[in-house]
Amino acid sequence: MPKTQRGGERSLLLANCRYRKLGMRKPCCDKEDTNKGAWSKQEDQKLIDYIQTHGEGCWRSLPKAAGLHRCGKSCRLRWINYLKPDIKRGNFAQDEEDLIIKLHALLGNRWSLIAGRLPGRTDNEVKNYWNSHIRRKLIKMGIDPDNHKLFHLHHQCFPLLHRPRTDVDKDDDALPVSSAAATSADSFKEKPNSSNNLNLDLTIAFPSGTPNPNSAESSHNNNTAKDMDQSQSAPTLPLFN
């Protein structure tokens, strides 16, 4: 059973309860007739049908036009993260994982930029994968996932992380810290690209078809433009420095 069909009504109730409890301001689209929580198959189909006919965009007016009792934000997220036809689902390949680590070292938590380098992957998926898999793996290897440095290089800041290794730490992919550096460094070396779709060139460049933000006609995609402005030249990865 797809997770998307679990407990929709319950999460709606919990969400409404949360606003009251925490004194949070209600979202703009929190109307009585607006659905929340998991999407049903029928809702998915309505959204797919509408976008296939009319294309993406105008998310604010889309729900009404498509006959959905959802806010535009929710529709956009559902489409981008789940329904879009070119989305690649399933496990991440090793080269995808390596690329995420490299890009994270370079860009930090800018998940949309990182996802932009992984065809078929969404920012949400990359973020979740980072938090649930890669982050933990790096910690096990003795690498601080936040700055990609070995823990022992700044152990004063993280004394609790430098406890003696115990049986709990022993795991298939757990490595002694001393060898972890070499192993991870090896894994970051450029290796033959097993996935032809992956763009492992880390030079920051504008996606094909995207106008140069410095040019007069570009007024769109300002975040990207801002990010690009900050990295004019192709940076090298500051791993383990």
Place this chain on the structure above:
DNA sequence: AACAAGTTCAACCGCATAACA
């Protein structure tokens, strides 16, 4: 078998900012 603890991931939120009036 039953329960607890840990993990995953879809969906939500607030915030920042571009676009527009």
Place this chain on the structure above:
DNA sequence: GTGTTATGCGGTTGAACTTGT
């Protein structure tokens, strides 16, 4: 220049699921 609206982003939540005891 100012106010409002729409969109996109990253952080967070919590139900469902998995694993351990």
